Amino acid sequence: MTGVVWWLVERASALLDAEERDAVRGDLAELNVAAGRALREVVGLLVRRQLRLWTDWRPWLALAGLVIPLGMLLSLISRQWANTNSIYAWLYVDNWTWSYIETAGARHDLVQICGTFLLECVTLVCWAWTLGFTLGSLSRRTIWVTGTLFGAVLFGGTLGSSTAGLRNPGNAAVFSLMIYRDGFPTLVRTVLVLVPAVIGMRKGVRQATLPLPWALISAVAVVTLTALAAPSVKVSVTWGWWSTSGEGPAIRQLAQLRDSWQLRLLPMLMVWPVAYMVASATRRHWRRQSATA
Amino acid sequence: MGTGALTGLLYYNHNVVVIMLGEFEYLLLSVTARLGDEAYGAAIRAAFEQATGRRCSVGALYTTLDRLEAKGLVQTWMGEATPQRGGRAKRMVRVTARGARQAAQFYRTVVRASRGVSWETTRSLVR
Numbered sequence: 001m002t003g004v005v006w007w008l009v010e011r012a013s014a015l016l017d018a019e020e021r022d023a024v025r026g027d028l029a030e031l032n033v034a035a036g037r038a039l040r041e042v043v044g045l046l047v048r049r050q051l052r053l054w055t056d057w058r059p060w061l062a063l064a065g066l067v068i069p070l071g072m073l074l075s076l077i078s079r080q081w082a083n084t085n086s087i088y089a090w091l092y093v094d095n096w097t098w099s100y101i102e103t104a105g106a107r108h109d110l111v112q113i114c115g116t117f118l119l120e121c122v123t124l125v126c127w128a129w130t131l132g133f134t135l136g137s138l139s140r141r142t143i144w145v146t147g148t149l150f151g152a153v154l155f156g157g158t159l160g161s162s163t164a165g166l167r168n169p170g171n172a173a174v175f176s177l178m179i180y181r182d183g184f185p186t187l188v189r190t191v192l193v194l195v196p197a198v199i200g201m202r203k204g205v206r207q208a209t210l211p212l213p214w215a216l217i218s219a220v221a222v223v224t225l226t227a228l229a230a231p232s233v234k235v236s237v238t239w240g241w242w243s244t245s246g247e248g249p250a251i252r253q254l255a256q257l258r259d260s261w262q263l264r265l266l267p268m269l270m271v272w273p274v275a276y277m278v279a280s281a282t283r284r285h286w287r288r289q290s291a292t293a
Numbered sequence: 294m295g296t297g298a299l300t301g302l303l304y305y306n307h308n309v310v311v312i313m314l315g316e317f318e319y320l321l322l323s324v325t326a327r328l329g330d331e332a333y334g335a336a337i338r339a340a341f342e343q344a345t346g347r348r349c350s351v352g353a354l355y356t357t358l359d360r361l362e363a364k365g366l367v368q369t370w371m372g373e374a375t376p377q378r379g380g381r382a383k384r385m386v387r388v389t390a391r392g393a394r395q396a397a398q399f400y401r402t403v404v405r406a407s408r409g410v411s412w413e414t415t416r417s418l419v420r
Contacts, residue, residue, distance in 0.1 A: 019371050019382070019384070020355065020384075022371070022374075022381045022382045023333075023334050023355075023371070023381070023382060023383060023384035024334070024351055024355070025379065025381050026334075026335070026374070026375075026378035026379060026381030026382065026383060027334040027335040027338065027351060027378075028351070029377070029378050029379040029381065030335040030375075030377055030378045031335050031338065031339065040350075041350050041351040041352060042351065044350055044351070044352035044353075045350075045351050045352035045355060045356070046352075047352070048352045048353075048356045049356070052356065
């Protein structure tokens, strides 16, 4: 038992800076502190360190501006896109026939669907990476908290709701299969959102600001992809946030907002992380210019 | 009108100088000054617990030392490692001249404010 507690002390103290970890572990060893108390003390130090970091405004901006709204939006969009593509996958993989290629119209449909799927994949990866980078840049040493919360919102944000496609009896053959009902949405969220977001977070924590040319390239890519995906974003919020009873939107007011200007502006939310990246890169660029002048 | 933003240490309120040094901060400064060149995390903690009879956690110790260092009242650096510490380095601490002035000012204020007060008597009066 004591060995397990000391292992936990080791794991917990790994979250401290290298020098502080050395000093703290050395103090605990020198004073012969018992395992249980050592764990309490190290966790106490970590909590105090985190609380102090949260007196800054940046982690709060990361939480209120990125984790909650964009985490929720990505949760809805990834599930909706996964469900839509599940129907196509069932059609083209589970029920494959060569007539999908032989017939000109069916071939055109297949190419269009594959193209849309690839575009959606690239869009999700770009949104997730830019969100992760900005989250890392704003959170810095609070990234453990904000990153974990982002993961929780991404996977838990849609709990207790469904999608119109999933509730549609016409799609019962597709969603009776667990791989399409649960497996594919989880795969899409993990591979196309969580992984790129974590890679972005790591880079954002280390680098904080991208070089201006890279920030501008990212901005052009994200704005273009967002413009292309805008109609689908609106659909994800209205049809992709359905009550589990299948009666209508999970939030009744969404039905009234369907054609509103608020919903038309919603895709713009996905652009704000890259706008922040460009703003911080521009500021650094001008500072360097004025320093060398 | 406060001047805390300028000095980070003092606030003037109704012409009364209030030292922004907490009791725990003052006690740590005193213990550190007493230990001299032997002042580091574990030694400060042991001396503090012996002098006050109160527990001092690693979290309270290191976050307070950080605060004191940010105020310019102590200076810290990583010292050598010893076998009894499992080969891990010490965080050495030294009170700066500014820290010594602030601690002395705090002490004088407490002594001045306590002049003519007998806490034994006062406690019995409250009863």
